[in-house]
Amino acid sequence: MRRAALPTSGERERLLAGVVRGTLAAMTMTALRQVTTGLGLVEQTPPDAVLKQRGFGVVVRTPRLAFYLARRQVALVELAHWVYGAAGGAAFTRLPRSMRRHQWAGPGYGLATWIAFELSVVPVLGVDQARRIKPMEHLMFAADHVLFGVVLAGDRDWARSERRLPARLRRKRLARR
Template identity: 30%
Template sequence: MSFLSKRSLHLPAAIIAGTAAGVVSGLVKLGWENVLPPRTEERDATNPPQTLLQQFGVPAKVTHATYHYSGHELPWVSYVIHFGFSTTFAVLYQILGEKIPAIKKDAGTWFGLAIWVAFHLGIMPAMGTVPSAKEQPEEEHVSEALGHVIWMVTNDLVGDEVYRRLVAQARK
């Protein structure tokens, strides 16, 4: 068994498929967080995307900018970061998964957990964007770990289907 796939990569199809998957999985992750919120309301007053941007010098009036829909104030800047992260990793997953099939083991479950560990337990606490892993509530770990699995499985399912269709269409 070879570590690298012998299949050729259709890069434009992988980018389109990953982008489509990232948008859909970003919506799934937002829905998941409505069912099992990862943070308390107090910690969400300035959520991690807003905190990260403020750490880079973006003023709070920008990071907390909202739009109104159906009587709700919604944080559009947070959504830009959320969907940017989701699509970036979905495209990366689609491209790498076509060349390194082990990445897609168990429909991306392990890749999703690896992203959670890297960012929520490692990088963001090290940067001071979120509390250390020990200071995060158990509910946050459960929500984020399961949410990242569901997010990546969605990327796997949607990305594979869109990629398969695009490659088949290109071959006609």
């Protein structure tokens, strides 16, 4: 049986960049969700619904732990969302370079993550909130996932190979190593 090859330093760097960008994209998405929730356009966000309806079920038998977690629910929802964003960013780096360089790669990927969540995670967890989503909420969730993808994809320079970067950017990157 062949062992999988270890990632090169360039692949590790790109993966780390994806994790960081995914986390920042999820944080940006959180800011937009604060606005849409505050304006009454969204009643409850999907991560909040998942955590409220399914997340604490395991710890209900431990009252102290349940109380501790309930008091920190907002922070836990955000941290879980950022970890999900980091994983999404890492997965984005594994897409073929030709796809990542396309101008619609980020927004398309953002929408794809939302659709995947709605079609896989929501039915498995049986989240009640999913059955009560209004059309405006769907629109807002689509918009915040497009924003996630735009921030994740960034300027697309990080998706290019070193050889294809302009000489000044190659020198700048080499100087940072």
